[in-house]
Amino acid sequence: MSNLLDVANLTKRFGGVTAVDDCSFGVEEHSITALIGPNGSGKTTAFNMITGYLPADSGHIVFGGAKMSRPRPAQLARLGLCRTFQQARVFNQLSTRENLVAASQPSWRQLFGARSTAADREQADELLADFNLSDQADKLARELSYGQRKLLEFAAALVGSPRLILLDEPSAGVNPVMIETMERHVRSRHAAGATFLIVEHDMNLVMRLCDPIIVLDQGSPIATGTPSEIQMNSAVLDAYLGA
Amino acid sequence: MTVVRRAGLALLLTAAVLVGFVGVTHWIMNIFIFTVMYAGLATGWNLVGGFAGYTSLGHAAFFGIGAYAMDVTFEHHSIGAGYVPFAILPFIGIGVAALSIPLGWIAMRTRAATFAIVTITLLFVVQTLAFNLKSITHGSQGMGITPPPFALHTYERPFYVAMLAMLVLALLITWYVQRSKLGLALAAIRDDEDKAHGVGVHVTAVKLIAFSTSVAIASMIGAVWAYYVLFIYPQFAVDPLISIGIVLMVFLGGKGTLWGPALGALIVVPAQQYFAYELGASKLYLIAYAGLFLVIMLFLPQGIIPSLASWADRNRHRRARTLSGGQLVSPPLHELLP
Known part of the structure; x- marks a missing residue:
């Protein structure tokens, strides 16, 4: 299968800190791809660059065949790429x-x-x-309650049936019932043909829902694979446990 | 729109027009004109300040540009029977709208306090230009327009009607914007501009449409004003107090509402004239301005109309609760669970 989104050599420096370092990965069409990694590994920065909210120092993305080095959020929305925010922005x-x-x-x-x-x-x-x-x-x-706002933001991202939906920590700050609701919606949209890229900290959810999983550490991918592969990967364990 | 509402509006408009035809003394008529003028300016400002949430302090610049456009046009042209200047108003509006697009495009890259500072800078740039482009504006010497040959006892009437027409235009545009997707996009921008980009709102275009329409209204009103006051000079035509007055009125009446800005003008302008009259020609009325602003910020931070609306809303809820037996009905479970 071909990739709906390709991220090529994205780099972002904040002063002396390289938040995202020559980061490349692909999101297969019709997958639910997870982007995980320890705190400060550059997930959200990468997300913001992909969705045009933060200009990349170098690198580009290719979405649906269109190469963009400075994507703009509105342009991406019209091409069928929508995102949600960690804090439920409505x-x-x-x-x-x-x-x-x-x-x-x-x-x-x-x-x-x-x-x-x-x-x-x-x-x-x-x-x-x-x-x-x-x-x-x-x-x-x-x-609305926070959870309802989170749902509303998700629903708003689905208006116009985008091809790729990027969710930034859909389960953060919501109760367990709500996490299941989110999961159900992701699955039903996925069944209807949408592709997802999800940044998430809830490992249970990631392991249940996503395949493949991309693990970032210090700004670049260290592993990609199925949930069971990732769970066995020693580099991933090192990154998380700091061995 | 209900029949009652339509009749009410027709009545209001008729009354507003008739006010210009009652035989009152010149100074009362003068207050009427300035009230309607500020109502129009505030209603126009609301398009960008209230709907888009961009607090512009630069509207006086465009008011001044309109004023100078009027005087420069008729420096060497005859005003005929006195009605020709009113006929060129649309051209001034369109010209200023076109001019404002590049200015707005730059200014609206900034937000909130920075935008306020950028626009007030624009105001002083225009004032400085008015001082220094002597070949066009005659600098600090000022410039005038020939007094029109209107009958003395009804002299103010055409100006009043022209100002009223500008107010009605501004209200109609506001009414239309509220009911179109343009208004929805502006509300989204006011709430969260970055998010609006992300859901595909044409943010820049919508902001520029609001800005250029808003300042075009200010410029046409400035042109009528220049004709009415007959003689203008830079500090008078490009006056920061005009910008501040407009903002004050909109905040008092209610930002982002249809009638709020006009209501604010209806309160502030006569009050200001009264204070100016009572406190003499000194600028003490400015202290009253500041005091009023503080009172609004403390007690009516949303402005009169939104405060009244939420008060009515609360009352309705309370009544509904009393009707249901005075008991608080607990919400269904799915509302408690997010």
């Missing part, structure tokens, strides 16, 4: 439903049309029902 002053409408990438003509059309509402309500958020549709996003 539009707090908009209603839950409008959060999804705002993510619907209107054409220039639609930009000057109605704020939410019947079609917009239908599309949003379908997603909300899917995420069990229908009762919250008219509430402002800031009135």
Whole structure:
């Protein structure tokens, strides 16, 4: 199978610290790839460079065949790459439903049309029902619980059926029931054809859900493989346990 | 829109127009004109300051550019029966909108406090240009426009109607923006601009549309003002107090609402005129400005209209709870679980 996303030689330095060091890896189409590593190994920095939130010092990405050395978030969104943030960033002053409408990438003509059309509402309500958020549709996003906001952000990333969804610690700060809910949604979208790249600290979740797993340490990949391969890998154990 | 609402609006507009035709003394009429002028400026400012969340202190620069555009145009041209200057307003608006796009593109790369500083710098740059481009603006000497041959006892009427037309235009644009995806995109930008990029909002374009529309309104109002006051000079036409007054009014009435900015102007301008009258020609009214600003920040940080709305909302909830037997119904389990 071919790679949907290729990361080539990404490097980022902050002063004297090299956060991401000549990092290259690929994300296979229709996989649920995990990106793990000890704290400070450069996962989030790599994520931010891939999604255009942080300019890379060098290197480039290739997404769906398009090579980009300075990707922009909006451009990636239109090409079908969406991400979530660790802290569940939603539009707090908009209603839950409008959060999804705002993510619907209107054409220039639609930009000057109605704020939410019947079609917009239908599309949003379908997603909300899917995420069990229908009762919250008219509430402002800031009135939702943290877990609900996390779900809403995930739902907003799915508007427009992107090809690749990058999740930054989907299980961080949410209760166990919610982690299962997240997992279920990832699986159902995966079954529907989406590709995932997930940064995650919850090893149980990663081992259950993801294949392959890429392990970063000190800014570059040290191992790639199936969950059982990674669990047996001595370099990975060294990185985590500091042997 | 309900019939009641539509009738109310029609009544309000009729009343606003009629105010210009009641026979009041010139100085009262003068207050009316300035109130409507600031209402228009504040409503226009709200597009970028309220909806996009970009607190511009540079709107007085565009107000001044509009004012000078008016005077420069009619320096060597006849104003005819006095109505020609009103006819060129759309051209001034379009010209300033075009000019503002590169300026806004640079300024809007900054945010929050930096944006406020960049825009106030823009204001002083324009003021300095007005001082120094002597061949166009006559520098500190100032420049004038021929007084129109309007009948003395109804002299202010055309200016009042022109200012009112600008206010109605600003309100219509605001109303439209609120109801379009443009408004949704602006709200997303105000909440979290980086996130908005990530979900594919055309952030830069939407911000520039809001900015250029907003300053175009300011420039057209500045042009009407220049014609009304007849004589302008740099500190008068490009005055930081205009920017500050606008921001004060919008904050008082309610940022990001349709009627808030106009309501703020309706309160602040007559109050300011009253203070200026009571406290003499000294600039003591500026202290009243500062005091008012503090009071707003302390007691009405959201502004009048949003505060009233949330108060009404709370009341409705309380009533609903009382109706359900005074008991707090516990929310269903799935609401407790995230």
